Amino acid sequence: MFFAFSGFLITSLMFDEFAANGSFKLGSFYQRRFYRIVPPLILSVLIVMPFTYLVGTDFITGIGKQIAAAFGFVTNYFEIATGGSYENNFIPHLFVHTWSLAVEMHFYIIWGFLVYLFSKAIHFIPGGRHQQLKTFRSIIFLISAIFALASIVGMKIGGEGLKDFSPVYFSSLTHCFPFFIGAVLSTVTGVSTLPHSFEKHIAEKWTAPRAILLMAAAFVGLLVITFKLDFSASFTYPYGMVLAVLLAAAMICGARILHEKTPNVSEPWLFGFLADCSYSVYLYHWPLYVIFSHKMSNGWAAVWTIVLSFLFAAFSYYLVEPLVAGRKGHLFGYRVSGKAITLPLTALIAGLLVATGFTENKAPQMSKLERNLWIGGIYQDADGVKAAQDTVMAQVASPKTKKKDEAEQKTDTNDYRKYNKQSTAEKFKLPPGVSIIGDSVTLGTRRYLEPHVADAQVDAEGDRKLDQAHGVMMEQQKNNTLREFVVVCVGTNSLNDYEEQAKKIIADLKPGHKLVFMTPYDKTATASWNSTKLGEFERTLPTKYKWITIADWGKIAPQHPEVFNGTDGVHFAGRAAGDRLYAKVINDSLIAAAKKPGKPAEKD
Template identity: 30%
Template sequence: MSVPTQRLAGLDGLRGIAVGLVVVFHFFPAALPGGFIGVDVFFVISGFLITGLLLTERDVTGRISFGRFWQRRALRLVPPLIPLILIAATAAWLIGGDVLVGLGWQLIGAVTFGYNWVSIAGSASYFSATAPELFRNLWSLAVEEQFYLVWPFALVALLLVRNGRLRIGLVCALALASALGMGLLYQPGDPTRVYYGSDTHSFGLFTGAALALLSHRSGGRADVAPRLAALLARWRPGLGVTALAGVLAAAFLLPDTGAATYRGGLLAVSLLSAVVIWAAVQGQRFGAALDSRTLRYLGERSYGIYLWHWPVLVLLQSRWPMTLTSPTVRTSIVVGLLAVSLTLLAAGASYRWLELPVRSNGVRGSIRRLRSRSARSPFRRGWLALAAVTGLLLAGGTTAAMVTAPHQTSAQSEIERGLKAVDAAERQALQAERRATRSPASAPAPTGTGALITAVGDSVMLASAPELQAGFPGIAIDAAVSRGMDAAPDILKAQAKAGALRPVVVVGLGTNGPIRASQLDDIRAVIGPDRELVLVTAFAEREWTAGVNAALVTFAGRYRAVELANWHDAIAPHTDLLAGDNIHPGPTGGTIYAESVRAALDRLTQMPPAFGGLDAYRERDPARPLESRPPRMP
């Protein structure tokens, strides 16, 4: 027996809003920094609909058929996923390079609906902008599928509880436990574990399920007093509008890695989404307003839009890497609009020729209808043959992509090259120190300009380490991946305490996050007035890069003994010398990095009293006015 279904007012429109938030967040992140919350809106909708369908099936048939439920989910989710994987993987193979890295494990995660846990096990990051992970968006599909796998069993057990309020309370407790887990396990910096985890990010699904139980006739609605029910009915449109405004406000305000997001922010979005659903489904006027023509169109195709938008963006950026670091807003807009157009075309085709037929006739029924129509039309037989050949070619392309996928990105290769150089220098320094301990008279004194320089930086400096060592023999480099400016004061303080801090300090941080003036003040306080400071500007397509460089320029303008190494402007005309992420330099790019540092040091030596060629560090005149320093770099 089939279970009757009906279209619920407002849900397609809400889907359209949710997918729009996610797409804008990925295509134009600066315009909507919290648009990722659209996924949580989807979770609430899914929990509400799935639980409602299961409850209706139990009312109609007297039981819940697990097999039919999973079959319906497979028919809804799997067919659109197959062409996405084949086309995107083949396109990645044709493009080549970094976009192929990790493709094997990504495909395993996609076909097993375990993408989130495969990513966590592989230490992949949802928030990394340097790793072109082709199928990263499938993490949320995995969370939903894992919920669909276990929820029917849990719901059957819950339905054994006769008290409707207790039943709803238990589901709410599950939602709260998941949200608490996210808050407790959250770690600043990269919250991928709590964002991807089914255990810590299922509260939206449980919230939707609780709403379905409350709305169902076997739930708690009958327990609501008539006067309260009338009051809620009168307030419903206003509450719906207010809750929707709250969701949209969160899309502008919630930071993607901030503590507020994971310690209550996403839970609040889920609760607000539940209010929107309740107001739309129970109140026809608000639901009809949500189901405007445009939003309903997007909502009906939201699954395909969500599937295609991220691979399309990654492929475009891999094909034209300049779009990652273009200084013009116009270029970003053009690329974003192109990605939107391709996404809508792919999702529309999927909806028209795949999703609707399979939904109406099933896979076998759709194949039978296609064969029947093709038998009556040579033109359609030709198209069917072309589709079969195309499918074989795409399968071959996907296989080739998996076989030829490199083990690491070009950026990772450059960072590893720098790490080996730094490790080798540290081993040599340690050996020299041991020789000096055994025979002080035979120990050679450090020579070269690098012997006066301590450098602290991030992965960009690390990738440039071999060239810094070649340009400044004896330089001491302390650089690490994902390091921000906040780490510098403590690192320099430890070196000063150990007596290892040299007369010239080079700080190359700013790629991985915004900086504060107080952090720069702390750095100068640690190194003291008798040391020179060189600050390296940042080059990366990040929303904070311009602010970082502006802060560095402002700070350097306040002190004679602070100069800028203009890495940003030096590398901008030569992005072909960067790795595939357009951030980390290769050997020639590393030389430009080292030369930008040298130019800054040369400007410092031009200010009397000076280094005298960096081989005679002399005391500065603290009374000398700023106006007498040479012109600063442009």
């Protein structure tokens, strides 16, 4: 929506300038864009940085690269390269929102230059100013339509076969069509300089109530797709987004007609204030919300974000930006300038600059979560090699050596083997012990799990979903390494087919196994999230399948909020208390599972 409005407004102002002066001055256009965009951006980064001390250092991991990408207007491509990592789903980049500013700046630079060339070429066309403006509009209409269509087709083709749509969502090439659809709209409407056909159409066929009805209908349409469009669905790229842009264009058109039909109605001051502050509010809202949402409830985080965003935005627009551009600022209704105001502002900005430099200098290059998963992955690979070596050695070891190794196995106080009176390992020729198939939470605590869950082997990976857990299970069954007890600790990253995938695991698990589902936990999840729905579904399974047990992490974890303080609300950052709690939940479920029979053969 914002892109469409920006394309409409900027191109309309280009027409106004050409109509007034017979030319379009590229240098002046770039200068205006610089003063409107760059100073507020720099100020927002400087103001946000001290707030990062409210949360852990994970939130400033690699912050220097984020700032450089924002100031270089390449955040969109920086996010394509780095933002798709699994860790960023839980600890997002503070300045990820400047991706759209990067796309917008690319549009301004390239479109401004092209329009400048077109405006120069128009002078070679015979006819007066009116004819030249008409031809100018026609050229812009045609070029804009071609660029919009090319971008839409690019998003459609580029998005085919993708599960992560970041490459087409963030790219300036595939996400520039809203600007050009807005530019097309400007050629048939405009701001100050209106085409004769549009003026005539408004005068003859439109009334203020009809214009309001058009805006209201488009607004309702936008609300509907806001709640219906799924960012993980291929339909959204580009069809859903094109629909959003067309509805936004309809609202712009309705507002433009309403303006013509109400010449004596003044715009409420609140609308003007919102328009003045909107850009800077956009700059502040995301990093402040990310920070506050990890310190307080979602409602209070939203309140503080709104209040401070508008406060900082007004400070930027009415005071700092005019002074930077060499104009007088506004301070509580008074025009201000001179050393009395510039010196304190300079000192403030200098202090913020020093604080930002210090924060960037001490920022870690890898978050605790990322480091924990990385180390867990290394140990898992190393243990895999060791397990293979142990298998070979076991084949040639003497019976005496085997008994000694078995005697040295750790026996936990909550050892499920004491209760496994109905063991099915021997009957169904299954390897004894526990196979744990997990996601990033399991991977983060893997080094603790294996020695504290008796005879357990852990296979975990970040961003693992149920279908991938099924693949791991099937591979282990094929190699006859899937142990008697199977614990599936996957679900935080559930997709819409969670129920189907869970049923597939149940159906394809061979007879004799005892299955444990660990319900997922995400502090930020609501009842509408797939992970929450999966947990509710898993809790119904033991009544239907006597050989299935639930390790209810989803209910036990929130009873221990201290484990998640300062974290993303999913992982517990390698904390010993979290490791112990996670292992206890698994051990308790294994004891319950040990008292049950295994999965029966079909003939049973």
